[in-house]
Amino acid sequence: MKKNILILFFFTFSLAHSQIKSYSLPESDKVEGTIIRIDSFPTKLIQPRNVDVWLPKNYSKDKKYNVLYMHDGQNLFDANTTWNKEEWKVDEVASKLIIENKITEFIVVGIHNIPQIRFLDLFPKKALNFIAEKDKEYIFDLAKKRGVTISENDFKGDDYLKFIVEEVKPYIDETYSTLKNQENTFVGGSSMGGLMSMYAICEYPEIFVGAICISTHWPGLLPNDDQTIPNSFFSYLEKNIPNYKNHKFYFDFGTESLDRFYPQYEETVNKLFKEKNYTSVNYKNLKFEGENHSEVSWQKRLDIPFEFMFKK
Secondary structure (H helix, E strand, O other), X not given: OHHHHHHHHHHHHHHHHHOOOEEEOOOOOOOOOEEEEEOOXXXXXXXXXXXXXXXXXXOOOOOOEEEEEEEOHHHOOOHHHOOOOOOOOHHHHHHHHHHOOOEOOEEEEEEOOOHHHHHHHHOOHHHHHHOOHHHHHHHHHHHHHOOOOOXXXXXXXXXXXXXXXXXXXXXXXXXXXXXXXXXXXXXXXXOHHHHXXXXXXXXXXXXXXXXXXXXXXXXXXXXXXOOHHHHHHHHHHHHHOOOHHHOXXXXXXXXXXXXXXXXXXXXXXXXXXXXXXXXXXOEEEEEEOOOOOOHHHHHHHOHHHHHHHHEO
């Protein structure tokens, strides 16, 4: 019986992967390396969305590569395709560091967001367990003011992570020449994507070794004086920060635009990780004076977390 179930699982797994169609995006002088797109990655967990795979120049199946899973995939590589004509320049920054022999080579998997439900996909759902019921209603009212009517069941952060771990990662490891183990698998993002990267490594410490959390949006919703949501994240972290011996965290924040609301949380975050025995070897939380909440600001300092995670 167990054997039949196992055979059925692998048949279903293979069938699902056979339905995935990918294609290389046209070469551009604005992109270093190769980008392969999967339109509407098939999934039973969340609303399907595009997934981009960036391969460094001279990618070879004869070598094995680290893998970095990143949120907001449509903003990573080419400003011509983004809503605000800004990009992270992930490909340029990574390529420069690789050429300079400062980091080990890696592949980037960019998971596109769906703007209308981005907040619900990237909110760490289990943090809601640390919020009183009356305060949850307050959060839902705040969301309603943003034009979104939601309940607790609408938060899809756990399903979003399962999508990455149970559907996307197996496909990437099957299709590309990757180092599949935890020591070589990373996650990263900014703003709500920073929150989700923190959440991902806490929920799946056996899958991810490092989390890049840029301009982490500790307020969770619109910034205000109420600390209910930030405190729920910190309570969650206190219970779930993974072992310092085999994990790394990178946090940072600016001081302008939306980022101006983040410095107040710096010491709380530092204290939480210090209590779990993290040091400068495996933890950073950096302040960038004068920088704002934008892809242009993030691209300027992206080399720092890349070197921290992938340094030779």
